[in-house]
Amino acid sequence: MILPPNTPVLIGVGQAVDHWDGSDPAAAPSPQSLMQHASEAALADTGVADAVRSAIDVIAVVRHFADSAPGMVPEGTGGCDKPPLGLAARLGITPARAIYSIVGGQSPQALVNEFAAEIHAGKARCVLLSGSEAIATAKTAARKGVTLDWNETIAGDMEDRGLGPMLLDRHELRNGVGAPILTYPLFEHALRARLGRTRTEHVAEMSALWADFSEVAAANPYAQFPKAMSADYLATPSDSNYPVADPYLKWHVAQDAVNQGAALILTSAGQAEAMGVPRSHWLFLHGSGEAMDKNVSLRPDLSRSRAIEVALKGALASAGKTPSQIAHYDIYSCFPVAVLLAAEALGIDERTTALTLTGGLPFAGGAGNNYSMHAIAAMTQTLRADPGSYGLILANGGFLSKEAVGIYSTTAPEAWTPVDHAPMQAEIDAEAAPARLEEHATGTIESYTVGYAKGRPARAVVIARTATGRVIARPADGDKDAAIAALLDPAKDPIGRTVHITHTDGVNSFTVAE
Template sequence: MRNDRLPVLVGVGEVRANRKRMVAEAREPLALILEALDLAGSPQLVAAADAIYTVRTASWAYDELSVDVAVAVGATPSHRDDSPIGGQWPIRLLDRAATRIASGESSAALIVGGEATASATALLKAGVDPVADLGWSTRPGGPTPIDGTDLGSRAMQTAGLLLPTRVYPLYENRLQADLGLTPAENADWSARLYADLSAVAATNPVAWNTSALSAEQVGTVTPKNRLVCEPYPLSMNALPFVDQAAAVIVTSLAAAEAAGVPADRIVHLHAAAGADDLPDVLARPKLGRSTPLADALTGAIDRAAVPTADLDFVDVYSCFPVVPKLAGLALGLPRETVLSITGGHSSFGGPLNSYSLHSLARAYARLRGTDKKGLVHANGGFLSYQHAVVLGGRPSGSEYGTGEVTTRADGLEVADARDLGGTDVVVETATVEYDRDGAPRQAFVVVRTEDGVRAAVATPRGDATAAAEWSLTARPTHVGQQALLTVNGGVPRLEVRDWASRT
């Protein structure tokens, strides 16, 4: 017996705007989102949507973006969901929408998101007021404020680990050591991986950067491709200064057919899974792996009952190289596997929380009218929140598979380094941040005591000599290095024992 409640995608729309960052072409995110909805087609289903889900916009603030969208498209949804900050939300919201459709609570839903960071930045530089001069929304308007909890735990913030650009390299450098790779071997892997992503982006009509780069171009440090935090040059960091928006229409199979959607415009949602790590990076047992990432990927695949080898594509969130690396390792895929059909955050563009909506749009285009299947993954926070979905051009033959988001509960004790003066520690991972002139600015080091207590120490900001001691240009790894943690005048420092033995 056919299940009319099977959740399906019936339309997607994507927008890339104001790539030249012209003041005259600047539009707020809501305008871009509405254009994406127009491009998604099915105006009958858009107006009939009984649920609207929005991914948090960071470049411009809206009290309730779902209300603005509903009014603009003439919909009267009984259910609305405006997400907080986090890159996992496009897939997590899709899972929520699909679950409600499968249970009969909903029949048609819209999922939208977008950013106008390129335009907002251009207007600021030009001294143009988006509200007074261009009529942008004032509900409440202005950039979305960042909640302190989005910057990590108090221990992380105290040690300066409040930016993704500083945290993801810690995972990368620990992974390199765990795999027994030299810095050069690991850098080559990253460069080849991101060169492949740039080639994908070059074929994507809404990508921000449209040039396919060689591995040498990606991996070579130059004044234009400066080091940000070791081992990542600028080309391996997400690019948030874009104007991009996307919209997805998800309905029940019955609603799609009632609206006259042709069979070759329907993509079926098979299963999804989510998993969250401890919010405090310093409390996580391992800093070279992500158990929640592996759980989300394998959970979606297991619930869909689709072997990894049968997937036509795997599209992985790629804000930094360590994320697709960890995903490939979790799935047992060869290192040369291209883990994106979108193009990655540094080439396609990184519209902050809504990147994976674009991945869903690419998946829809790849799967509709075929017998193929694929997986789309989304990541949020500091490798903190994971969600994945398996989709196919045909029904799975079973009900939509989802479940509760699993949450890690076991963690290490974390201490303020200032409370550990005179303690012997072992280095677990480290990274060095560079200034725009290419000089070492500050090092960030994660250590553990003999009793298993974790702490983080930063060198004095601007002390190039102290930061350079932790550079991977001086030694292949810091992992396992023994040191004495001292505190002088309230400032924690690491006295490393015998650097020479590790060169």
């Protein structure tokens, strides 16, 4: 088969991790240094670093958490004002375009999808994608009283894509839906109820799945938390595995205190050949999918993710593959429900099919918006070692909100063409949303969670259904302790229980009926 020279190809990957303990301030890794180390590793991985370095005309950086969510990084550390240009300067590259991505864990795979199409169209020659987080450094420094100064001002223009679309609206925020740690439990409990599991049974299932993930992380040289943990430990509250939001304990959720960087290099087959990149290093994108879901309270079924379902279906169709033809997976794993819903959509058994190559966000590390760049790097190494096989990456952003999928292989596609993701999005946009109520009402709990602060229950939210719509509510004034006690009552599953809703000044409050 003659390979068209404009076929996009992934030619280099690199990762970096640092377990800085705070003892030597001069050795403290920064987001900039971690990106530099990962990018140099990706250049070296191509086998012809100098040729590739001189060919790079686009650098795109995944948005750092410090520029995504205020308060994620301790104040005072600062940062680079133009991260892609800062990286370019460290690498000795002068790109024609420098891009800073929108917020979201879908970004690494979405950027691969985007620039594969640009390379195919001749709009880009060689593209470096990179990202990093040094949240562990910042937190360790703050705890030990170490002063860090990451401020860096870079001349030149970059394309700053901003924060992207809002994923929650004022109605949701007013009524208690907000941070991921208080939102993903709503999906988790809804799925648990649909599957007919008790709370204890579902925690056991989550913990058994995560125990498998932790074993992968224990063997991953780039993992931030490379320690195998037993299902019993993961299911049991303790000083080191305390409740964060029902049903989650600490190690059930993504751990963002990481020092990690990753990088990928994309180019065309013709350019790769001209630069002398060995064919054994080439990896091809065979299919892709992208979709964005409605706001949380407007989704018809909280126990499903239509964005995951649609993006996976579209990617498999565009690659001409079925799940049985995929040998390797890395499914985004910020919370167990993301993995469980993806496995369900694929029709595979999460307990018998390996669904991570890194160990996932709780154990390999939740490197902000950039986790899936580590997954793609790991997939590249895995597929090179298993030539001819196929691998699937699912990257997730927001609240199961933004999904990006890529299907890869060392086998070249017969005729590469960009995938049109618009029909996938149209499928979701066309679906009817439930009515949201702002009125006095009585309904039944559809899902709920209780959030913890310093190990103690501190806040709660329920989503309830009535005959005419859906209600989001927080505990009524003066009734918080009773509401939390009712939701945590081990003798009564909250789902299906009756709640009375009072609406006052735009806020819905609930009390649980006896």
